[in-house]
Amino acid sequence: QQQVKQSPQSLIVQKGGIPIINCAYENTAFDYFPWYQQFPGKGPALLIAIRPDVSEKKEGRFTISFNKSAKQFSLHIMDSQPGDSATYFCAASPLRNTDKLIFGTGTRLQVFP
């Protein structure tokens, strides 16, 4: 019940493409769903987060879509750039900022020019 399942494991797109990363959870107590970006040798950095009372959130080129009934959420990266090449993790938590985060297994994204 504590798992967050993430797919695909890796993704290759051309510059300008729209990669989509999907996550699914089981625990209905989860109330906060962030996405993190991690570059090699660096710690995860928060990209965007959503709560289940909204179905979509956009911040710049990044969009989260949330389907509460299906217990699924996804990250869309619009107009992807080579600089977006990184590993992306979805996560879930019962509380926004102070509770433990349950992470997915990660998606390695490569954006080619």
Next chain:
Amino acid sequence: DAGVTQSPTHLIKTRGQQVTLRCSPKSGHDTVSWYQQALGQGPQFIFQYYEEEERQRGNFPDRFSGHQYPNYSSELNVNALLLGDSALYLCASSLTGSDQPQHFGDGTRLSIL
């Protein structure tokens, strides 16, 4: 405004030894969480410290212990090291009661020989 800082950056130990990793939280933060990230995996929650006490714990053995000091800095101690303890250890800080997300440091890469 310094972010989360961790030391050392890299560490090599042998099986059976003990190790101490250190973390200074982002300025203004009072809560520190520790995560273990194995190669190619998402971070896994070890435990969280608030007001110098362990507030939450993940599924890690008692060989993993921690401490938080009055200045909010924290240590992670691992005893009787196993080969499987080789990982990137991440520290994240947050402010309890706020609406701000956890901020991660760049981690300590621990290698067990």
